[in-house]
Amino acid sequence: MSYSLFRRLLQRQRPVICPISGSFGQRFSLHSTPRIYKAAAAAASPFAKDALPAGSLIAGKSSLTPRIHDKLCVLKTKYDGLNERMSGNISDLGRDELAKLSKDLSDTGLIVVPYKRLLELYEELVELQQMIDSGDPSFRDMALEEKQETLDSIAACEREIISGLLPKDSAEKAGAILEIRAGTGGDEASLFSGDLLRMYERFALTKGWKYRPISLDAEGDMVKEAVVEVSGRGVFGVLMFESGVHRVQRVPATESQGRIHTSTVTVAVLPQATDVHIEIKDSDLRIDVFRASGKGGQHVNTTDSAVRITHIPTGIAVENQQERSQIRNKEKAMQILRARLYDRERQKAESQRRESRNKLIGTGDRSEKCRTYNYAQNRVTDHRINFSLYDLEGVMNGSSLQYIVDQLRIQNDLDELARME
Incomplete structure (x- = not known):
């Protein structure tokens, strides 16, 4: 019996029957405490391996198969272990190890926390169904109302779990x-x-x-x-x-x-x-220097001031001999090379974008x-x-x-x- 329903039943100021089967089925009076309810709820039997929880079967078509439940149980065990480790003595942990444990706990919790809530909702659903099947009209209407709310919560929990299980696309x-x-x-x-x-x-x-x-x-x-x-x-x-x-x-x-x-x-x-971020590694470059040709006087023609830079992965080559300084020529050549590589990547991205678009929309035919x-x-x-x-x-x-x-x-x-x- 869910705690909220238990409180509503108490407001009727009459003895009620807890519809929990087994040795925990007993009569509760107005003065019964939630402690009894919690003890009964704790006695819910775990579902068998390779089978769905009973509450899942009552809820109808579930998104979570028995194999997924098995995976979730493994994650739950891992989460409980991490939680126990973090709540114990962590003084012996290094900074990096502590950061990794915290991240693992947080990442696992995104799935396990809603899964634990889901298992609780499954148990509530079983108990509510027992109340509905008991034939007592004083319970039936409230149980039906509570059941629908529980089903909505189950659906929301399953969606949250599925979202957590799937790999994220940046x-x-x-x-x-x-x-x-x-x-x-x-x-x-x-x-x-x-x-x-x-x-x-x-x-x-x-x-x-x-x-x-x-x-x-x-x-x-x-x-x-x-x-x-x-x-x-x-x-x-x-x-x-x-x-x-x-x-x-x-x-x-x-x-x-x-x-x-x-x-x-x-x-x-x-x-x-x-x-587009262009990263040019020094190991990808071949830099040649040579004497500039053409007009410019004796200094330009007799010193190795001209620079040719070849980007080995793409084969793009850039020359510059406009300046008398080799350093300045190299800077200008690198600026031109970077611009050419940027344009190359931009055109590549644009080509991929057109291909992606064609796959997405087809021909545009009515069919x-x-x-x-x-x-x-x-x-x-x-x-x-x-x-x-x-x-x-x-x-x-x-x-x-x-x-x-x-x-x-x-x-x-x-x-x-x-x-x-």
Whole structure:
């Protein structure tokens, strides 16, 4: 019996039966104390190896399989050991060892703490189900209400555990480059492209992100192409599933006979790259000096002031003989070499970005949809997870888009978790 439910039952000022099976099933009076309840709860039997806890079975479809529970039990044992070590005598630990133990404890705790809470919720769920099955109407209504709250807490705990188990992608913490292009459908596709552009702008506003257009090819409300920089913490992690072909089904403003048209818009979301940092190792350079040629007088022509620097990994070679000083020529040659390497890396990154975009959005054909916006039915359907939300207006004004984003994230995490097994 959960403690909150126990307190509510006590308020009825009548003896109640604790629905815990076994030797702990006994009659509690108004003057019973939580100590008895805690003793009963502590007697819950552990679940067998390679099996799910009983509470998980009552909760229905669980994201955590028996193998994952086994892994979590191992982590729980490790966490308890680390906790015991840190709470004992740590004077014999070196600074680095203490820092490592603290980090391990913190990292493991992100998973184990919600897992311990989950096991407690499973036990509460078993007890609540026993109350519901007992047939006592005075308990049933309260137990049903408490059960739903417990199920919601279980779902939240499982999501937190899954998030902790999955490897973190550093790109998810970065900003994003959002590219929107009109696909199939002529003017109607361009109009919907503008609608999506405004949807993401409003969504960014609700999240407190910075939204800055980089390029825009538009005519009135029709947007053929738009590239936007969205800055903020975790932007890419939220928007990464928006990439794909977005299909709209509605009656265009230009349609005189009221026919529904189908048009598409392609959306690509790419992680925002940080400034390209060029690191040039001395071991990667071959530096040659020689006599300068051409005009400049006797001094320039008779001293080894000219410099040629070759970057061995790329084969890029730079010469400079503008200055009389070899040192100055070397500095200028290095400046030019750095600029050329930067341009090379920038073009490489741009090429990879184009390839990534093509993989994300496909060809833009109507059949390659990831999401459909049906205005007649006030429905937005994401076909990747077969999830529909009947709040098209809320999605388009940015207030309800998070519901779809959350469902995509949950499904993605479950798929990643399945691949880890």
